[in-house]
Amino acid sequence: MTKPFDPKVFRLGYIALECADLERTRDHYVETLGMTEMARGHDGEVYLSLGADHHNIVLRPAAQKALVHQGYQLKPHHTVAEVARDVQALGLKATIKTDSQPGVAELVEVEAPGGVMFQLFNEIAMPCPGWKETGASILRLGHLAVISAEAEKLFQFYTDFLGFAYTDDIAGVARFITCNRDHHVVNVVGLPDNRVHHIAFELKASAFHVSACDALRRAGVDQLWGPARHTAGHNIAGYHYDPNKVMIEFYTEMDVFVPELGIQEPRPWHEINPLKPRSWPLENMNAWGAPFEFNFVTG
Numbered sequence: 001m002t003k004p005f006d007p008k009v010f011r012l013g014y015i016a017l018e019c020a021d022l023e024r025t026r027d028h029y030v031e032t033l034g035m036t037e038m039a040r041g042h043d044g045e046v047y048l049s050l051g052a053d054h055h056n057i058v059l060r061p062a063a064q065k066a067l068v069h070q071g072y073q074l075k076p077h078h079t080v081a082e083v084a085r086d087v088q089a090l091g092l093k094a095t096i097k098t099d100s101q102p103g104v105a106e107l108v109e110v111e112a113p114g115g116v117m118f119q120l121f122n123e124i125a126m127p128c129p130g131w132k133e134t135g136a137s138i139l140r141l142g143h144l145a146v147i148s149a150e151a152e153k154l155f156q157f158y159t160d161f162l163g164f165a166y167t168d169d170i171a172g173v174a175r176f177i178t179c180n181r182d183h184h185v186v187n188v189v190g191l192p193d194n195r196v197h198h199i200a201f202e203l204k205a206s207a208f209h210v211s212a213c214d215a216l217r218r219a220g221v222d223q224l225w226g227p228a229r230h231t232a233g234h235n236i237a238g239y240h241y242d243p244n245k246v247m248i249e250f251y252t253e254m255d256v257f258v259p260e261l262g263i264q265e266p267r268p269w270h271e272i273n274p275l276k277p278r279s280w281p282l283e284n285m286n287a288w289g290a291p292f293e294f295n296f297v298t299g
């Protein structure tokens, strides 16, 4: 009997990144991706909204790029105080912070295995600046892929403590996990490094991949791969680098996880039915059979 799917969190709210070239990176997210600048912090950090939440991306000036933290929204019956206590019982560091950033009155900051920082909160302000019709017109923050030298322990933190479910892997190296109905909200990549691999935004519809690629190209940004359909998740995906050299994925049509059945529903198509969690080979990254021409794991 597998354990019931009942994660403590239900969505990825925001990601904070350190940037060497803050203004150019900010312009990429605002002008080319279509986000809205909401606030500037005391240390020069920029808070960017997709359309509803106070922020979904935070950019902080620094000497070099880094993943600062990932913010998840707790289900209402899990309080910050309770989570802090349970994290400390695991032997991990947890710090409750109040008014540490605009839009989030209270959160618990957790240092997970490998030094990966989480912020877990119950509420984030929703000033709703609206979605832009310019640039790539991104819709929502969907997932992130994190490379960790402590991947096994980090994976266990996501699954055993936060309650994420395993949905697929690629060659055992990249493991996909979810806390909601998306095929994946996180991709834990086990390599001897500690950094963000990519962050992913869902587009409004697959037709927007074309206008998104056009918007990137107008801004002088090349595609790295795609848009094409993946095998794991079957999302239509295209990748590029932001000016901070963080890889960004635009995606649509991702498989929908049905935890009660332990399967993925197609959106709208995949070859194997019913599709249960499986290990996909590295050489089969494109559901349409076309070559996959850059190294997805190390890229």
Ligand SMILES: [Fe+2]
Binding pocket: 143, 145, 187, 198, 200, 249
């Ligand atoms: Fe992805």
